[in-house]
Amino acid sequence: MSDAVTWVALLVACAVCFALKLAGHLVPEHWLAKPRVARTAALVTVALLSALVAVQAATTGRALVADARLPALAVAAVALALRAPFVVVVVLAAVTAAVLRAMGMP
Template sequence: MEINLIEPFWLAVIGTSLFAFLLKILGHSVPKKWLSNPRILKINSLIPIALLSALVAVQSFTQDSRIVADQRMAGVGVAVLALILRAPFPVVVLSAAATSAALFHLN
């Protein structure tokens, strides 16, 4: 009988978790002088926008590692149009969701 104490998957999960925890702790030890630098402040304000944009792109335009054009693309288009028209955020989200759902059910 073979006993495998730690599967490679769980080793990767635990290792990644420890690495993320160490990065978080190291982030608290960065001197305030470095964080108040105007360049760093600008970069820190742009990182969440870049990450959210990448997440929306991946979730909207890919499926099984392939680029696809489906109802989600129309939903993102409606959301962009609503943002250009300066609609409130709930209107943007609801209009995009309604468009995607309507096109999904037409198929």
């Protein structure tokens, strides 16, 4: 892809994001007060974050990989389920990945 195409795609994506943000501010407030809309917004946020975590933990480029990130993610999930503070969750996951990589796991 050429540089010009990349920049045009980037500018179009920026314009679309700005338009969506503006549309969100223009939506009447009473529409957002409905319980169904609030539930849907909360679920969309969780789904997007989950997808991001899954892609970052299980892929490298376009390939699926099973390396030290997956057990670290599992440790983080258990720590979250046990209601550990966020800093503890991050440290446990980092230590898990570091130990596994020191033991030779890619």
